[in-house]
Amino acid sequence: MNWNLLFQLVVNGIIVGALYGVVAMSFVLIYKASQVVNFAQGEFLLIGAWACWWLLTTYQIPFIWGFLITLAFMMAFGVILQIVVLRPMIGEPVISVIMVTIGLSIFFQAMMKWMFGVFAKPFPPIFETQTVSVLGLQVQSVYLMSLIISVIIMAGFGWFFKFSKMGLAMRATAFDQQVAQSLGISVRTVFALSWAISAMVSAVAGVVVGTVNGVSSALSFFGIKVFPAVILGGLDSIVGAVVGGLIVGLLENVAHFFDSQFLNWGNMYEIAPFYVLIIILMLKPYGLFGTKDIERV
């Protein structure tokens, strides 16, 4: 057993898992608020990362400004997408809505490839120092930043839904749309806002991953990796999304470790979460924290 490698992979798993958790949270946010399963979540990451990359390389502005402009852009993008594409689909069968988001996903993925090419492009360096020493372990500073940002976003979500007025309105809408409406909550605003927040948070994750690995259309695979995470945690649970993300991140790294040390099957890193996904769906379809829906006729 190579303990050092295992430890390194576990740390890696926690960092990647935290990012999965963030993306899964923004997925769950849309699902909770508007009952839409967003297959285009990975494309939000992609668009955000490319937008930020484009601002930084074309206009040479400081990172923080480029980042803020990207967030503003993604907010507008989320709202417009909700109004133009998703609003006409209200009341349509679940399958149609799923397919609309699938259509959006391949549309934007192709558009990004068309605009920025198929090859990975590196982000301009953000930090002076490449690595910092934490507990005697050399950690790349971007990884540390990504972990910190993930935790901040999670804490922000927690505060938003517990204490802010809008967050409470969103929870009320998720619980029962008609009751929320009768209490004076604008369901339209809640829907639009949930898409805006989701797009912004995903874009943050996209920028973080982009600074680590470079920006390429491989980013949109995050959108697919989100499914094992949310199913594990339960589709309508924010806490579940975070826990699911962390478990998936750890799982794929540990699977990679066992594969490289003992099994030599190759590619377990990508595939292991999906085997787990199938097993979870068979045994406990509503996940660890999800609410079981009971149907009455």
Place this chain on the structure above:
Amino acid sequence: MTTLIPCGDFKTGYSADTTIFPTTTSRNMVIVGIVALCLAPLVMDKYPLSLLIQIGYLGIAALGLNILVGFTGQISIGHAAFFGFGAFSSAWLVSNLHVPVFFAIPLAGVMTTAVGMVFGLPAARLKGLYLAIATLAAQVILQDFFARASWFSGGVAGTLTESFSMFGFVFDTDERYFYVVLAYVVVMYVLGTNLMRTRDGRALVAVRDHYLSAEMMGINLTKYRTLSFGIAAFYAGIGGALYAHYLQFVSVEGFTILFSIQFLGMIIIGGLGSIMGSLMGTAFMVLLPESMQWLTDALAGGAIDRALDLRNSLAFLREMAIGAVIILFLIFEPDGLAHRWRQVKAYWKLYPFSH
């Protein structure tokens, strides 16, 4: 049987309601159409003929997906993986077990059915989006299996296979292979239409319309959900096997999620829950890139061409068009081309008093 449907269309029995052709005219039109298609290889160029063959084998797979999605109300984002499984299993049967191609194609369908039912088992408990995610996992797992199992798929190098032959006659050119595909299309579409006229077909539709009511009427949900996955996989397997023996080479790279989404696009465009719609949607999906190619050639050298660099970006523009067409059809014409076609027919039948 009458030649025209009379005004005030009354049906007095179930058999009258479930005939394949409502009038003799419609039956004759279909026969004339098939005969005309039989003459196609004599008059058509190689390229349009190859497009027709493509529409044929993709149309068979699309019908399978339509039975699953359109008629049973389940969803699958892994259809391309089953299509690929059919292609590889047919090639594997021919090269490793030396089964004649004539038998390998239906056998590949049966093998794919088995795999489809295994991945359909979660469908017994899941519905809607949970099922979508389960089939997404099936797509990823099967795609990985193709790349990994070199004893089965030839691994990264892909598999070579033989062309279709019957009684010593080899269908190796496009002109000859066209008849094989045409025969399969006719048989599979007639099978599909007839399936929907049986008790099993009605049970599938009942599961779609309201699964709880269906269960109360004595329909075994688990059985019919798994069965619809099996049927869909069977059609995909046959389509894939035809594809394998048409190209005589199967590569592991082709059966991606994008291809699965293209299958979904075909049935959405054609019309969910319409047999002939599946074929119309497939034709649309195959001809869409062709028309874009044609448009690019027409615009070559113009201002738009210079601004967008059309020639080099054509591949991406095609993908974008597929996505855009799916979204636009779902928003503006959720019943698909089949519904448009019915409206056109109604317009001419009632002319000039169409409203």
